[in-house]
Amino acid sequence: MPRKVKLYHYQLPLDCAMILRGQSVSVREGWVVELHENGELEQSTELLDNEGLKNNRVIRIGRGEIAPLPGFSIETAAQAKQQLDNVIRHWLEQGTVDLNLYCPSVAFGFSMALLTLENRLPQAIDCDNAHNDSCHNHFASAILLAADRRLIETKHTQLLTTSLCKLKIATQPTIEGAIHDGEVARQLLQEYPQLRLRLDANQRWDLTGALAFANQITPELRSRIDFIEEPCGAVSECLQFSHQTGIAIAWDESLRDAEQYKPKQGAIELIRAASAGYANLDAVRVTAIVIKPMLTGSLSHCRHLIEQAHQQGLTVVISSSLESSFGLLQLAHLSKWLTPDSTPGLDTLHVFKQQVAMPYPGCNLPLLALTALPCRTYLQQTVHKLQQTVNKLQHIDNKRQNSHNQIQDINTKQHHIVEAYK
Numbered sequence: 233m234p235r236k237v238k239l240y241h242y243q244l245p246l247d248c249a250m251i252l253r254g255q256s257v258s259v260r261e262g263w264v265v266e267l268h269e270n271g272e273l274e275q276s277t278e279l280l281d282n283e284g285l286k287n288n289r290v291i292r293i294g295r296g297e298i299a300p301l302p303g304f305s306i307e308t309a310a311q312a313k314q315q316l317d318n319v320i321r322h323w324l325e326q327g328t329v330d331l332n333l334y335c336p337s338v339a340f341g342f343s344m345a346l347l348t349l350e351n352r353l354p355q356a357i358d359c360d361n362a363h364n365d366s367c368h369n370h371f372a373s374a375i376l377l378a379a380d381r382r383l384i385e386t387k388h389t390q391l392l393t394t395s396l397c398k399l400k401i402a403t404q405p406t407i408e409g410a411i412h413d414g415e416v417a418r419q420l421l422q423e424y425p426q427l428r429l430r431l432d433a434n435q436r437w438d439l440t441g442a443l444a445f446a447n448q449i450t451p452e453l454r455s456r457i458d459f460i461e462e463p464c465g466a467v468s469e470c471l472q473f474s475h476q477t478g479i480a481i482a483w484d485e486s487l488r489d490a491e492q493y494k495p496k497q498g499a500i501e502l503i504r505a506a507s508a509g510y511a512n513l514d515a516v517r518v519t520a521i522v523i524k525p526m527l528t529g530s531l532s533h534c535r536h537l538i539e540q541a542h543q544q545g546l547t548v549v550i551s552s553s554l555e556s557s558f559g560l561l562q563l564a565h566l567s568k569w570l571t572p573d574s575t576p577g578l579d580t581l582h583v584f585k586q587q588v589a590m591p592y593p594g595c596n597l598p599l600l601a602l603t604a605l606p607c608r609t610y611l612q613q614t615v616h617k618l619q620q621t622v623n624k625l626q627h628i629d630n631k632r633q634n635s636h637n638q639i640q641d642i643n644t645k646q647h648h649i650v651e652a653y654k
């Protein structure tokens with residue numbers, strides 16, 4: 233059963249440069265891995281247009297995206313690429329891989345490729361018409377807002393009918409910045425009475441800053457804040473913040489920090505502690521976790537965390553790590569499948585100028601086909617070697633045929649000479 237892999241490389245210029253944890257990023261780099269394998273003839277199998285059916289065999293394909301995010305991923309793009317080469321070679325030779333051995337982006341992207349190869353990603357949302365409204369609803373994501381009044385004004389019409397959005401706060405980690413962001417959050421809640429907010433401070437405040445923010449928001453308005461992600465730099469400060477303000481908090485970075493500190497246990501311990509409560513601090517509410525699969529690891533690892541969180545009664549939000557439209561679409565399907573009651577955080581396509589491989593419903597950016605990307609093909613070594621041997625044999629056979637012809641030539645000439653002397 234020969235296998236083959238294609239690896240597409242993208243480098244997408246961003247609409248404008250972004251500062252990610254102090255790193256300026258103007259080009260988003262990533263890969264789409266495409267696994268090919270011969271399979272049984274099956275109705276639902278995705279077929280390749282011309283190559284799909286060869287000698288009555290079906291070639292199944294599966295795809296996943298690998299895009300470590302600068303400033304957030306523990307691996308660099310170069311490290312991910314090297315691991316990708318390794319995992320691809322291993323899969324070609326063995327047909328199986330142990331994804332625990334690889335960095336999060338490679339483990340996640342490859343696991344999605346394996347999942348779709350097996351046709352096991354439920355496409356609950358069948359969407360032929362990207363502009364169909366009901367379809368668009370299925371892809372609902374929390375609208376992403378920066379705490380900037382002018383930018384928020386441009387979304388006024390959308391905000392009138394939206395029930396949930398995510399406000400990024402703490403871009404200026406000063407007390408003045410915190411007060412400013414608190415005012416913006418308060419105005420949003422006052423102006424749009426149907427709106428609930430998720431807030432995200434990305435660990436940028438200390439407790440004083442976070443409290444200065446909360447002070448701008450009255451207790452009635454606070455009840456429409458679903459949670460604030462990572463208000464402070466330290467877990468203990470986040471807990472203090474919730475204790476003192478009654479505002480619920482959600483873990484995102486802290487889950488990965490805990491995992492780094494205590495592999496295979498740290499994240500689970502933080503999740504379990506959320507519902508067990510904190511003995512010395514009453515009224516602390518940790519109500520949600522955010523999972524960014526690209527930063528977390530294989531699908532089975534993500535699923536394990538999701539199950540644990542659900543068991544503790546926590547909300548799980550699947551969230552973007554600035555994937556291309558292709559990766560975001562897979563995340564939308566994953567969210568519909570694994571966290572059906574929770575709106576994912578996937579409103580990040582606006583940072584791009586193009587989409588890749590698959591258009592995201594409701595997004596009008598031009599589409600870059602996979603075939604337009606630089607691509608490397610990997611073949612199974614055994615097949616490759618066999619092919620080389622066949623080539624060599626053919627070469628020898630050609631030579632034998634040549635010698636045979638020459639001998640025949642000589643024989644013919646000899647015959648002529650003998651005839652001439654008769």
Ligand code: OSB
Nearest residue numbers: 398434551552553554577578579
């Ligand atoms: O801070 O959660 C973040 C995207 C890339 C890197 C970091 C973050 C994000 C998002 C994604 O905010 C959007 C979302 O979660 O709604």
Ligand code: MG
Nearest residue numbers: 432434461484
């Ligand atoms: Mg965040």
